[in-house]
Amino acid sequence: MKYEKWSLGYWLLKQYVRFVDWIIHKKIILNGTENIPRNKPILIAPNHQNALSDPMAILLHTRFQPVWLARADIFKPGIITLALRFLKIMPVYRMRDGKDQLAKNEKTFADSIKVLENNCALALFPEAAHSAKRQMLSHKKAVPRIVFQAEEKAENNLDIHIVPTGIYYSSYWKFNRSVMVNFGKPLLVNDFLEAYNENPSAATLTLRDALEKAIEPLTINIKSKENYEIFELIRAIYGKAFARKTGQQNGFVQRFKSDQQLVKKLDELEPNNKEKTEKICNAAKRFDAQVRKYGLRSWLVENPENNFWKLGFNKLLLLITLPVFAYGFLFNAIPFIAIDTIVRKKIKDFAFWSSFSLVLGFTLFPIVYLLELWAVAAWLPLWWHKLLFIVSLPFAGKLAFRWYILLLKTIGRGRLFILKAFRKQQWQSLKNQQEKLFDELDKIV
Known part of the structure; x- marks a missing residue:
């Protein structure tokens, strides 16, 4: 060849x-x-x-x-x-x-x-x-x-x-x-x-x-072997706050650049001050455990302002776009869930998950789409109806997934609202824990 x-x-x-x-x-x-x-x-x-x-x-x-x-x-x-x-x-x-x-x-x-x-x-x-x-x-x-x-x-x-x-x-x-x-x-x-x-x-x-x-x-290169997982956790928890501190805008490219700086600071801290590194890593693990205990994500704790209004808006948006989700979910759920289940259960090496998902996706989805077209063909008398239907399926699937992500975020906002409104002591404890962690991180960067 x-x-x-x-x-x-x-x-x-x-x-x-x-x-x-x-x-x-x-x-x-x-x-x-x-x-x-x-x-x-x-x-x-x-x-x-x-x-x-x-x-x-x-x-x-x-x-x-x-x-x-x-x-x-x-x-x-x-x-x-x-x-x-x-x-x-x-x-x-x-x-x-x-x-x-x-x-x-x-x-x-x-x-x-x-x-x-x-x-x-x-x-x-x-x-x-x-x-x-x-x-x-x-x-x-x-x-x-x-x-x-x-x-x-x-x-x-x-x-x-x-x-x-x-x-x-x-x-x-x-x-x-x-x-x-x-x-x-x-x-x-x-x-x-x-x-x-x-x-x-x-x-x-x-x-x-x-x-x-x-x-x-x-690229982002976390050099630490001992604290790699915790440094990655700190990047997820503290990354947005660090980006703001360094004057970066909240975009994907800008966040990448600020994360590079944050990782470099953490890597420099580890050999020079092991005691400080251990203290920050333990604080990050404790905070993450508490956040997960309440079914939240760190970004919700970091930015709880106007949560009630955002919660209401999200619910309204979910309700209005529910038919779009239903259409996309109906015709995409079977191959999507099947691929996700196969990959998680059968592929032991995490690094190959995306590879197998890609290969299974571009082979299985077209087969399922053709079968679905055959199943609904009787209700689509004109050829361009059939064409429009099959072309719409991948886009509807992507929109359905984004609807699902919005649903998860809305559930998280609902849990935050309940915690702030009815469990004020626990909320204040969680917020204080985050602020102390951020104060410690601010000092090293």
């Missing part, structure tokens, strides 16, 4: 999956696309946290048909291998695959060089594994080795550009999540060639470290 060739079948599949991806996400934000050069051999090097969703975030939202390198153990004999090759994914063999398998990498590297020689996009995860955390793993040497070998074969005439890329998700698997892809300024392999000619091993390490340093500002 000539991976560097443009594929019509790939392009058609990409358009369909791009629509499905749009349905799944609330927001899709691309930053730094001007950093991706044209008419140059490109190697896209993103962080890796969310299995198949990571390459989808790149290939669905750029002009390329990038050729990906992936670990060889996913290439099972038969249809799986055929599908992966159709998707322009090439195997990379590791020592754990068997020492005798490593020789097969020669073909992979040769094919990779062809991709670069034809000014196409190659893509590779420098970490060589996904973490399922907002935490970068140590980079491996594969990216420098491939680009140096390619330049060596082409007598240093390729001018390869490595594009550091950061992928950030508001949630790793929830429906209606947001995703942001940040493309950084490219690293020019030409800048490292002289050092490579003098000392290949040292230059490989230098380029590896330079790439890791270039990717880190493009």
